[in-house]
Amino acid sequence: MASLFEEETTFFADLILPVPIPSLFTYRVPREMSGMIKVGARVIVQFGQKRVITAVVANIHSNPPSKYQAKYILELLDEQPIVTTRQLELFNWVAEYYLCNIGEVLNIALPAGLKITSQSRIQLNPEFEHDDLLTDQERIVIDEIKRHQTLSYEEVERLLQRSNITAIIKSLVGKRAVILFEEVKERYKPKVVRKIRLNASYTSNDALSKLAASLDKTPKQQEILLKYLSYIPVYNNPDLNSKGLDKSIFSQDDNVSDASLNTLVKKGIFEQFEIFISRFDDIPASNAVITLTETQKEASQQIHALFAEKEVVLLHGITGSGKTEVYIELIKQVLESGSQVLFLLPEIALTTQIVVRLRKVFGDVMGIYHSKFSDNERVEVWKGILDGKFQFVVGVRSAVFLPFDNLGLIIVDEEHETSYKQHDPAPRYNARDVAVIMSYMHKGKTLLGSATPSLESYYHAQTGRYGFVEMKQRFGNAALPTFELIDTKKEKKSKKMKNEFSSVLIDHLKLNLQNKEQTILFQNRRGYSPYLQCEICNWIPECANCDVSLTYHMKAGELRCHYCGHKEEVTRTCPQCGSTQVKTMGYGTEKIEDEIHSMFPEARVQRMDLDTTRAKNAYQQIISEFEEGGIDILVGTQMVSKGLDFDNVSIVGIFDADRIIHFPEFRASERAFQMLTQVSGRAGRRAEKPGKVLIQTNNPGQRLLERIINNDYEGMYAAEIEEREKFHYPPFTRLIKVTVKHVDEATSSKAAKVLAEKLTANLGASRVLGPQPPLVERVRNQFLFDILIKLEREKINFKAAKSFIQEKVIDILTDKTLKSIQVVIDVDCL
Ligand code: ADP
Ligand code: ZN
Ligand code: ZN
Numbered sequence: 125m126a127s128l129f130e131e132e133t134t135f136f137a138d139l140i141l142p143v144p145i146p147s148l149f150t151y152r153v154p155r156e157m158s159g160m161i162k163v164g165a166r167v168i169v170q171f172g173q174k175r176v177i178t179a180v181v182a183n184i185h186s187n188p189p190s191k192y193q194a195k196y197i198l199e200l201l202d203e204q205p206i207v208t209t210r211q212l213e214l215f216n217w218v219a220e221y222y223l224c225n226i227g228e229v230l231n232i233a234l235p236a237g238l239k240i241t242s243q244s245r246i247q248l249n250p251e252f253e254h255d256d257l258l259t260d261q262e263r264i265v266i267d268e269i270k271r272h273q274t275l276s277y278e279e280v281e282r283l284l285q286r287s288n289i290t291a292i293i294k295s296l297v298g299k300r301a302v303i304l305f306e307e308v309k310e311r312y313k314p315k316v317v318r319k320i321r322l323n324a325s326y327t328s329n330d331a332l333s334k335l336a337a338s339l340d341k342t343p344k345q346q347e348i349l350l351k352y353l354s355y356i357p358v359y360n361n362p363d364l365n366s367k368g369l370d371k372s373i374f375s376q377d378d379n380v381s382d383a384s385l386n387t388l389v390k391k392g393i394f395e396q397f398e399i400f401i402s403r404f405d406d407i408p409a410s411n412a413v414i415t416l417t418e419t420q421k422e423a424s425q426q427i428h429a430l431f432a433e434k435e436v437v438l439l440h441g442i443t444g445s446g447k448t449e450v451y452i453e454l455i456k457q458v459l460e461s462g463s464q465v466l467f468l469l470p471e472i473a474l475t476t477q478i479v480v481r482l483r484k485v486f487g488d489v490m491g492i493y494h495s496k497f498s499d500n501e502r503v504e505v506w507k508g509i510l511d512g513k514f515q516f517v518v519g520v521r522s523a524v525f526l527p528f529d530n531l532g533l534i535i536v537d538e539e540h541e542t543s544y545k546q547h548d549p550a551p552r553y554n555a556r557d558v559a560v561i562m563s564y565m566h567k568g569k570t571l572l573g574s575a576t577p578s579l580e581s582y583y584h585a586q587t588g589r590y591g592f593v594e595m596k597q598r599f600g601n602a603a604l605p606t607f608e609l610i611d612t613k614k615e616k617k618s619k620k621m622k623n624e625f626s627s628v629l630i631d632h633l634k635l636n637l638q639n640k641e642q643t644i645l646f647q648n649r650r651g652y653s654p655y656l657q658c659e660i661c662n663w664i665p666e667c668a669n670c671d672v673s674l675t676y677h678m679k680a681g682e683l684r685c686h687y688c689g690h691k692e693e694v695t696r697t698c699p700q701c702g703s704t705q706v707k708t709m710g711y712g713t714e715k716i717e718d719e720i721h722s723m724f725p726e727a728r729v730q731r732m733d734l735d736t737t738r739a740k741n742a743y744q745q746i747i748s749e750f751e752e753g754g755i756d757i758l759v760g761t762q763m764v765s766k767g768l769d770f771d772n773v774s775i776v777g778i779f780d781a782d783r784i785i786h787f788p789e790f791r792a793s794e795r796a797f798q799m800l801t802q803v804s805g806r807a808g809r810r811a812e813k814p815g816k817v818l819i820q821t822n823n824p825g826q827r828l829l830e831r832i833i834n835n836d837y838e839g840m841y842a843a844e845i846e847e848r849e850k851f852h853y854p855p856f857t858r859l860i861k862v863t864v865k866h867v868d869e870a871t872s873s874k875a876a877k878v879l880a881e882k883l884t885a886n887l888g889a890s891r892v893l894g895p896q897p898p899l900v901e902r903v904r905n906q907f908l909f910d911i912l913i914k915l916e917r918e919k920i921n922f923k924a925a926k927s928f929i930q931e932k933v934i935d936i937l938t939d940k941t942l943k944s945i946q947v948v949i950d951v952d953c954l
Contacts, residue, residue: 139179142231164205224550233525237499321368430591441595443805463532493519521555531566539572576798605815607833609824651675653708658698732760765803861953876909
């Protein structure tokens with residue numbers, strides 16, 4: 125037995141703080157906490173002078189830190205871990221792979237609702253006596269505190285009607301009149317419903333009739349009882365009583381006074397209680413049976429068989445082949461085996477049809493994790509996974525950070541989508557790639573699906589690293605759409621173009637309207653026109669903060685910068701030469717919408733782009749309206765192409781294909797193939813309504829267009845992969861982009877040069893490109909320089925190369941001659 129005098133062990137905890145600092149921090153575990161604290165639980169600690177933040181326990185041990193005095197943990201928030209050990213393992217991997225801090229990963233992973241915020245408040249110093257020392261303003265504050273016990277800074281501001289109150293508070297602290305403290309608040313609020321029910325002693329029929337009779341003299345109270353019984357027929361079945369009735373039913377009723385109800389509660393006849401409810405509607409699973417087609421069945425079996433030997437399988441299924449049904453089959457199998465399933469979708473696809481379809485099958489074991497959801501809703505998904513309510517989650521990229529502990533399968537739908545990659549802030553991760561790692565960790569499997577796979581995934585499938593399954597039939601014998609390339613050069617010459625519209629496209633639009641069939645028009649540029657220009661002196665309005673022309677938005681009547689959000693009024697006179705001939709140049713979705721209105725005033729037109737879908741349900745509303753036939757022509761950016769499944773679309777029109785194909789970027793062909801194939805895939809999805817795609821181009825003879833219209837992915841792949849190999853681009857190399865930023869161009873350029881030299885010295889000139897300014901050289905007043913590093917997949921020790929790069933970046937960041945330089949490292953940049 126331990127002697128009474130022997131010291132108990134003191135415990136320390138290494139904590140992950142959700143801030144961008146490179147290491148874990150060690151805090152001291154207070155004795156009363158030591159039996160309870162667990163790895164993965166949240167704690168509250170003081171960080172810096174005043175700040176109080178939420179942290180997560182990563183390790184518990186008994187070694188005090190050598191370099192600093194450990195502070196005490198202030199509070200323990202969770203009895204059970206809220207972050208699983210599998211998650212901690214993943215967070216570490218992400219931090220290491222993407223060269224960022226684990227705190228940054230935690231910060232993205234934890235919904236804000238699980239982070240505690242603190243608010244500074246003041247209270248009276250109990251030892252304060254010298255009232256006479258106070259100024260008038262200070263006295264007002266003190267009087268108010270005496271009334272309310274404590275005040276927040278905002279309350280003091282409101283009280284004094286001024287915004288700068290730090291001086292006053294400092295002075296009050298100096299006079300020892302008040303004490304500052306931090307009040308900690310948990311942001312997550314469960315949704316509560318107030319209910320009432322009969323006291324259990326009145327639920328027998330005998331007791332009930334006695335009770336009713338006893339209320340004869342108080343008819344108002346009697347009425348409440350009768351009303352309650354009309355909703356909850358306790359006399360038929362006493363068990364019904366325990367669930368009670370929403371109190372709101374009474375408060376909405378004018379005939380019921382709160383006072384009478386309260387009296388009944390006071391008398392102990394009724395009792396009030398509260399229940400926590402989910403913010404998600406409990407939609408029961410319907411037993412709708414889907415029978416897989418032969419093609420789907422085969423694909424499903426192949427995937428199953430391949431999983432026996434491969435960790436990852438790529439499903440290449442053309443648009444409309446019914447990949448979702450194949451997914452559903454697999455998900456069912458995995459759920460039945462008792463493992464969890466994660467289904468990743470690109471942001472935009474998530475609010476729509478597919479979720480409804482999955483909900484119908486899986487009901488309320490399915491959680492949905494979306495960035496447009498409130499914090500509270502996200503916390504509910506998080507907790508629902510922890511307590512086993514949600515075995516299956518459909519979510520956007522950040523869903524990879526949810527607290528799974530037993531993932532059997534991760535599906536990444538539309539795996540080629542660039543929105544799986546996070547650009548800003550760190551971690552700059554790609555959820556598809558994280559998914560693959562994550563399923564290794566869980567000993568589960570990953571299924572990647574797409575009609576237009578990324579070159580990387582297809583390459584891995586070709587070389588045998590991934591399993592590979594194809595579906596080349598559309599569901600229900602629907603044919604792929606037919607294509608027509610429209611030569612806009614020719615049309616222009618013969619003056620047949622009407623603004624942006626070729627005569628061929630106009631004819632088809634007309635016919636389609638007559639036939640009451642729907643059209644999708646695709647222009648991958650929002651706004652009215654991408655720039656204005658003076659016809660006399662060629663002046664173009666540009667953003668004051670970025671080196672980019674301002675986009676004209678007609679409805680809003682303003683010019684907007686799509687890089688920094690800067691807005692200004694439209695000028696119709698040129699500030700340079702004074703002429704009034706400032707014209708719109710080029711065109712975006714808004715202009716197309718406008719022109720449709722004037723050509724076909726009777727057509728019902730809707731636009732779908734970033735500008736029309738900012739509100740929470742706007743996107744969903746447009747989709748539903750289109751589905752229900754309330755829109756004839758839908759004009760949009762690539763938003764219209766994302767996994768949508770419509771019955772009645774027979775024409776898809778594509779503007780400006782050349783600009784997409786010739787975008788100055790090494791992935792342009794791949795992207796153009798994906799984008800144009802996906803948007804075309806919205807047409808003719810039902811066998812009885814074949815679809816047609818019209819592509820306007822200046823050069824109908826280009827190879828890539830030929831491959832798109834022949835649905836020749838393999839051809840595109842073969843041509844592209846050769847180029848990639850020749851010029852050392854992914855999938856043969858991994859790319860790391862290092863961006864140097866500074867408000868002063870010379871400083872930025874110098875830092876970038878120095879850094880590039882250091883990198884080249886070790887990595888060799890063939891692996892380091894740049895520095896060079898990106899397409900837009902100045903953004904938000906900072907001058908940018910990019911250095912692109914290409915590292916061969918084989919041959920190079922990626923980890924070592926990355927630490928070398930990180931070292932050199934730190935050199936630059938700590939170089940005193942290059943003050944306040946910023947450097948961003950993007951691993952596997954797109
Ligand atoms: P993809 O995602 O491959 O483009 P979808 O999964 O959206 O294709 O399927 C296309 C359409 O065909 C959807 O409307 C879907 O409901 C329908 N469908 C696919 N397979 C089946 C099936 N086995 N039974 C009934 N309907 C199906
Ligand atoms: Zn001018
Ligand atoms: Zn700008």
